[in-house]
Amino acid sequence: MMSFLAISVAIGQQTITGSVSDEDGAPLPGASIVEVGTNNGVVADFDGNFSITVGDDASLSVSFLGYLTQVVAVGNNTSIDVVLSEGGQLDEVVVTGYGSESRRLLTDNIASLDSEDISEIPTPNVFNTFAGKVAGVQVTQTNGKVESGFNFRIRGQASISASSQPLYVLDGIPLITYNESSNGAPTNPLITLSPNEIESIDILKDASAASIYGSQGANGVVIITTKKGKAGKAKFNLNVSRGVSNPSAYRDWMNAAEYVEIFLEAGRNTFNAGLDFTGFVEARLDRYSNGTWQQGTYDTDWEKIALVEGSVQDADFSVSGGSDNTNYFSLLRTMKQKVLF
The missing domain is CATH 2.60.40.1120 (Carboxypeptidase-like, regulatory domain)
Structure with a gap:
């Protein structure tokens, strides 16, 4: 056996x-x-x-x-x-989910912006720094409010998940991006972040680069690294910018006299053959204008009243430095923005 x-x-x-x-x-x-x-x-x-x-x-x-x-x-x-x-060196390495890798050895699909790229165009909003700088990335604001959210499409309009938002990671901490305002509209998760306190932004586009984040990174990952103080004397930095914005185009609306003319013509050309609704139209105009339409008293350009010149004032002051025991970076910011409407 x-x-x-x-x-x-x-x-x-x-x-x-x-x-x-x-x-x-x-x-x-x-x-x-x-x-x-x-x-x-x-x-x-x-x-x-x-x-x-x-x-x-x-x-x-x-x-x-x-x-x-x-x-x-x-x-x-x-x-x-x-x-x-x-x-x-920041210009030689790229932040990935698993660490930092040399750009020369990197095979993942990752786009990067450093502090110089970000500060080229003064802007109060972090999302505006991506405009025209990152291939395949499209950023659009959901509405005209200052605090409104953004549609951030990492893989372009043609991607399967074009309508989905990426995961934002700020200094290693994932951010919640689905916060909503009191009226249910999405808000900007990075509204309190100044572009001048960002050291680098790395966008992980493919699955291998974002795999460490699991299902949260299914639509891509935006990794934001902020500036940190370094040992040495204190450094002070002041940035001040101011800008204006105007509507790109105005529509050619009818004025009051043209509106009355078209309204009366519509009354004369009614689909009921043989009937003239001019009197009905005039009665309506009297009702709308309290009887003043024939004198041409009012001729308001409502578009110019609704669309005004926008402006933005942005200023921040930072101090950084360090010693053998600690380092520090602090930034104070004030921003005032007036939208077009």
């Missing part, structure tokens, strides 16, 4: 917790922690903390925009605190 001994071998798994910070001890929310050689990755929370389950003999690649990527061997450790050094 022969007997067999079955042995099952399970691959060891362990959960690693830790934190990601810079050399000054400030947490780096949104830092990417990826198990080397796999697609297993997480993002650090607002306090820079993370938790990830990895296999035996694993190594973690920790990255953050503007910092040097660091690879850490897990070994027997269950807690790892990672300190990243500054050094990554």
Whole structure:
């Protein structure tokens, strides 16, 4: 009689917790922690903390925009605190769901804007910075209100999900974009964000780039990274802009005399043959104008009253700097906008 001994071998798994910070001890929310050689990755929370389950003999690649990527061997450790050094150049790296990658080595469909692109045209609204700068991206405002929402189409009009909104991620924190005003109209989730406090904007268009966000990233992901202070003397920056807006075209409406003429002609050309409704029309005009229409007392151009010259005044003041123990970036902003109607 022969007997067999079955042995099952399970691959060891362990959960690693830790934190990601810079050399000054400030947490780096949104830092990417990826198990080397796999697609297993997480993002650090607002306090820079993370938790990830990895296999035996694993190594973690920790990255953050503007910092040097660091690879850490897990070994027997269950807690790892990672300190990243500054050094990554913003114009050479692109923020993805799993971290920062070199533009030269990138195969995903990602479009990027840096702070120079954003500040080229002064605008009080972050969404206006995309105009004509990102291929395939179309941004339209839902109505003329200052706080109104935007239709943001990452893959153009012809895409299957052209009517769906992308996921917005601000410094590693996903934003809720379906907030509505009291009348049910969608609002702008980035209305309080000044373009002058943005370091970079990365738009993840395809599934591989946005896979870490799951179903939330099905319609694309817009990753916004704000500016941060750096060690050194305090830097002060003041930006002031002012602009006006006018209607692109006016319609050629009838004036009061032309309206009366057409109205009377309609009465004479009634479909009831042999009947003249001119008297009926004149009675209606008397009713509408309180008997003053024959004198031509009123001739109001309602379009020019409704459409006025719009204006915008935008000013912000920022201070940034840091020391061996901490860094800071603070911005104060005031914005006053008058719409066309």
